[in-house]
Amino acid sequence: MNSTQDQLFADKCRRLHTYLLGTKALLREIGEYNRTKWPVHYPLTRLAQNPPQTYPAQATTLRRSNSMLIPDATSEAAEPLQLRRAQTAEDIPDSNSSSDGWRLLDPSDLSVLRLDLRLSNHGGSDVMGSLEESSIARLFDERLAQCEGHVDKLIARVADRSSKILVTGDLNAGKSTLVNALIGREILPSDQQPCTMLFCEVLDASLNSDVEEIHAVPSIDTYDRQDPATFVAVPMHDLEDVVMDNEERFQQLKIYTRDNRASEQASLLHNGVVNVALIDSPGLNRDSLKTTQLFARQEEIDVVVFVVNAENHFTLSGQDFLLNAGNEKAHIFIVVNRFDAIRRKDRCERMILDQIRHLSPLTYAEREDLVHFVSAHEHMAADSEPFARMESALRSFTLEQRFKSKLAPAQRYAMNVLADTQYLAAENVAAATRRIQEINSVLRDGMPRYEALLNRRSETGRCAEAVLDSSCLEIRRHTTAHLTNTAFHLQDVAEKITYPGLLSLWSYAENVLLTMVRHLEHEVSECDRFTSFTIHQAHTQLDALDEQRRSLDSPVSSEEATPVEPWDATMDSSSVTASQLAPIGSISNALDTVQLELSDFIDLDLGHNWGMLTSISASASLSLLASNSMASNMLTLLRLSSTMGASTARRLMVTTAALIGMGSLFYMVSDMDTTVRRKLSVRVTLMLEEEGFVAHHAERLTTETSRAIRPFVWHLQHNFQRMVEAEEHKRADHLRRRRTAQDSQIYFDELRIKAQDLANAVRLVSSDSTLC
Numbered sequence: 001m002n003s004t005q006d007q008l009f010a011d012k013c014r015r016l017h018t019y020l021l022g023t024k025a026l027l028r029e030i031g032e033y034n035r036t037k038w039p040v041h042y043p044l045t046r047l048a049q050n051p052p053q054t055y056p057a058q059a060t061t062l063r064r065s066n067s068m069l070i071p072d073a074t075s076e077a078a079e080p081l082q083l084r085r086a087q088t089a090e091d092i093p094d095s096n097s098s099s100d101g102w103r104l105l106d107p108s109d110l111s112v113l114r115l116d117l118r119l120s121n122h123g124g125s126d127v128m129g130s131l132e133e134s135s136i137a138r139l140f141d142e143r144l145a146q147c148e149g150h151v152d153k154l155i156a157r158v159a160d161r162s163s164k165i166l167v168t169g170d171l172n173a174g175k176s177t178l179v180n181a182l183i184g185r186e187i188l189p190s191d192q193q194p195c196t197m198l199f200c201e202v203l204d205a206s207l208n209s210d211v212e213e214i215h216a217v218p219s220i221d222t223y224d225r226q227d228p229a230t231f232v233a234v235p236m237h238d239l240e241d242v243v244m245d246n247e248e249r250f251q252q253l254k255i256y257t258r259d260n261r262a263s264e265q266a267s268l269l270h271n272g273v274v275n276v277a278l279i280d281s282p283g284l285n286r287d288s289l290k291t292t293q294l295f296a297r298q299e300e301i302d303v304v305v306f307v308v309n310a311e312n313h314f315t316l317s318g319q320d321f322l323l324n325a326g327n328e329k330a331h332i333f334i335v336v337n338r339f340d341a342i343r344r345k346d347r348c349e350r351m352i353l354d355q356i357r358h359l360s361p362l363t364y365a366e367r368e369d370l371v372h373f374v375s376a377h378e379h380m381a382a383d384s385e386p387f388a389r390m391e392s393a394l395r396s397f398t399l400e401q402r403f404k405s406k407l408a409p410a411q412r413y414a415m416n417v418l419a420d421t422q423y424l425a426a427e428n429v430a431a432a433t434r435r436i437q438e439i440n441s442v443l444r445d446g447m448p449r450y451e452a453l454l455n456r457r458s459e460t461g462r463c464a465e466a467v468l469d470s471s472c473l474e475i476r477r478h479t480t481a482h483l484t485n486t487a488f489h490l491q492d493v494a495e496k497i498t499y500p501g502l503l504s505l506w507s508y509a510e511n512v513l514l515t516m517v518r519h520l521e522h523e524v525s526e527c528d529r530f531t532s533f534t535i536h537q538a539h540t541q542l543d544a545l546d547e548q549r550r551s552l553d554s555p556v557s558s559e560e561a562t563p564v565e566p567w568d569a570t571m572d573s574s575s576v577t578a579s580q581l582a583p584i585g586s587i588s589n590a591l592d593t594v595q596l597e598l599s600d601f602i603d604l605d606l607g608h609n610w611g612m613l614t615s616i617s618a619s620a621s622l623s624l625l626a627s628n629s630m631a632s633n634m635l636t637l638l639r640l641s642s643t644m645g646a647s648t649a650r651r652l653m654v655t656t657a658a659l660i661g662m663g664s665l666f667y668m669v670s671d672m673d674t675t676v677r678r679k680l681s682v683r684v685t686l687m688l689e690e691e692g693f694v695a696h697h698a699e700r701l702t703t704e705t706s707r708a709i710r711p712f713v714w715h716l717q718h719n720f721q722r723m724v725e726a727e728e729h730k731r732a733d734h735l736r737r738r739r740t741a742q743d744s745q746i747y748f749d750e751l752r753i754k755a756q757d758l759a760n761a762v763r764l765v766s767s768d769s770t771l772c
């Protein structure tokens, strides 16, 4: 690699690094938006109908030996079948391929941002459909966090100038022998029995101040070469024991060693270009824990060298690994070892290549450079030409095609993330548009009801007030008329009382007075009853108005509607009786203290009954008696005396006066009961007038009526208000949701464009890949 290529590669690293940071920021932004503003709409049902097919047709018949090998969507592994199949050399015409030789995702699918793929195996959309939006948002948030973590590792990988080569494969495939052959020294123990229990990272001693040393590392995350507390130094000759027996104690061995090769051209570790680490790993099918660790480590690895035992071909574990690693890395360096032990080499070669064609199409497409049939064991004894070719190809792949080995996987992952982002952004723009349309339609459909409610509220308010006003008016009018009439006819009330005679006149008068008072009381109670009846009627009318209001509560929205309070039981109209009105107390203060007086028995105003007096007087004085008053009679007599003689006139006058006196006395005595009734009724009426008896009761009952009806009116208005508020609350909620949907529509549209721009930029990083 010359300096121009170095510069180009450095430029690509820098650009990819920047775009990965941009991708990470985008993921974080989506996560934030998903959590706080709009739970990202995830097309679960659609995806369930279109489950991802991670395995090619031929491979789907294979039994999966380990459930932990289910592809993790955080890796580049979760790629749809169409993508990988299109990448085979002899496959479908590559009409959709990018000019860089790899294909964009099918836009109708998701890869890295796809949620748990296993869901689609459990009844499809039903299971997915049962997931709530919030659960999906949470799952999606977790997936975003995983992707972000993965992008972080890619960023670190791109920024790291060194290259890491993972040597992996089945047990006893000859991995350790291969690593030894590559460094030209028998450092790692090799045995027919499984012997590599730990990851062994072989590095050039120059990275450890030129000191050959083994660091047994308990925790790889905290390892620091310059901090002895983070590792245990192991003598070189103890390597075999440590590798075999310390898998519980150490996570990894760091083996700093010198390459025996004389020139930098020949040495992979000491190459003069970049620092290379060769990582020997435990056999794939040894245990699932180690296998899982291996999968997890892929994201730190630049090149995967997969060692296949030529005698066994690809085992199930090997196939699983290759399928996934192939998607992650796109290109896998495959070494078919122990080829010396194969008799029919061409047949073996054909069969293995056929397997590779399905397992890693891109690798197969470049099989000349990437698939090698060697014997590491033989090469240790004497240099072999196939091995040298393989070594040179690996060197070229690692050092000269660093874009392909180091940057392409990161670029590929970023492209997948950005393609998924565009897909989800478009889905969410559509979902937001649908939401806006739905809300608009709900608002439009609800408008007539809302307007009707407002109209009904004001109309009912007016009606209720009218019921109240008319009831009060009716009570005032009725009470005034009724009590005025009662007072006017008070005298008639006592007519039915039998007059016991002059000797019982006093008790008769008492009886008359009591009867009048009782009658007044009765009539006031009558007014109370009428009031009660009127209130009851008003309540019935208001109840009918409330019934109309209740009928406005649409059954569809009843569960959302704010419950309207029922009539208060204590306010039930049927329970309002006259006795429940404010206690009358005394119907009149004046009547409480009324006493009989002497004047109640003497009536000096005889004029009003003169007719009766004349009927019992002498007929001679008829002409005189025709007059209206005693005084006028006397004047008439005086006038007559002037025309008659004096003695005649005097006699006539005396006689007449005697007759009148006797008649008057007789009349007074005989009409005493009438006098008492009249006098008492007049006095009582006057007293009632003086204290404003009628007005007082009219006012009292009007106030009581208002007090009894007003709460019902308020209640009715309050219920209407609650309904209107509930409706307005719903409308405000719709408007708020519509605003959120509108914001999201804009946000996701911008996100789609941002992701598209970023994807274009990421894609351009590889436009000049041949140079690197």
Ligand SMILES: Nc1nc2c(ncn2[C@@H]2O[C@H](COP(=O)(O)OP(=O)(O)OP(=O)(O)O)[C@@H](O)[C@H]2O)c(=O)[nH]1
Pocket: 170, 171, 172, 173, 174, 175, 176, 177, 178, 189, 190, 191, 192, 193, 194, 195, 196, 197, 281, 282, 283, 337, 338, 339, 340, 341, 374, 375, 376, 377, 378
């Ligand atoms: N015939 C032949 N035998 C080989 C070759 N490479 C390795 N072996 C032998 O295969 C056996 C296993 O070799 P290792 O290098 O230990 O294999 P490994 O894959 O590292 O084994 P584990 O780490 O235990 O999984 C040893 O006995 C080697 O001598 C080869 O090219 N040809």
